[in-house]
Amino acid sequence: MSKNSAAQIDRVFHALGDATRRAIVERVSAGPISVSKLAKPLDITLAAVVQHLQVLERSGLVRTEKIGRVRTCRIEPAGLSAAEKWLNERRTIWQKRFDRLGALLAEPEKN
Amino acid sequence: MSKNSAAQIDRVFHALGDATRRAIVERVSAGPISVSKLAKPLDITLAAVVQHLQVLERSGLVRTEKIGRVRTCRIEPAGLSAAEKWLNERRTIWQKRFDRLGALLAEPEKN
Numbered sequence: 001m002s003k004n005s006a007a008q009i010d011r012v013f014h015a016l017g018d019a020t021r022r023a024i025v026e027r028v029s030a031g032p033i034s035v036s037k038l039a040k041p042l043d044i045t046l047a048a049v050v051q052h053l054q055v056l057e058r059s060g061l062v063r064t065e066k067i068g069r070v071r072t073c074r075i076e077p078a079g080l081s082a083a084e085k086w087l088n089e090r091r092t093i094w095q096k097r098f099d100r101l102g103a104l105l106a107e108p109e110k111n
Numbered sequence: 112m113s114k115n116s117a118a119q120i121d122r123v124f125h126a127l128g129d130a131t132r133r134a135i136v137e138r139v140s141a142g143p144i145s146v147s148k149l150a151k152p153l154d155i156t157l158a159a160v161v162q163h164l165q166v167l168e169r170s171g172l173v174r175t176e177k178i179g180r181v182r183t184c185r186i187e188p189a190g191l192s193a194a195e196k197w198l199n200e201r202r203t204i205w206q207k208r209f210d211r212l213g214a215l216l217a218e219p220e221k222n
Contacts, residue, residue: 013128017128019118083127087191093141094140
């Protein structure tokens, strides 16, 4: 795995390791939304929301765009790909190990 | 979502947000391994490995057990479940949005 790709996975998992940032991803998943609307139900300052958004933008999970005076946030589903790939590979390896264990347990006992 | 479950997802994503900890998960995925064997190819001190293992144990992804003088590490696939569930839910929502967009674009143009 390249260093760039590892750093990218670091950033995605780090971004998702915070409940407020996951709440932001959940809201933004429902459709594009302005930063001020996004901040309203969150019990934190606008400055804190902006900081969380910067972490999410660096991770590639969220994109923001300023048009006039309004900054709008959108989800970037492709941002998740490298981290999802890593997880799926692990899951596949674990599944294979369990299948082998199952096959072993199903073998008739040798005396 | 309960606070406990959110904290559990925090810990899993935080644990996976570090390339060395992911390398440990990869090694341990291949089968149970002692801490000293695990540490050998990693270019960090044994103390650092133990610290990473503590983060992984708290996240529920890895279990360690000391028998005699040897501490053995095992993977705990169930530890990933809550974080995987969260990711799969997001992926499903994004997929639905793209399907709706696809259907919209496939509609004959109205003049």
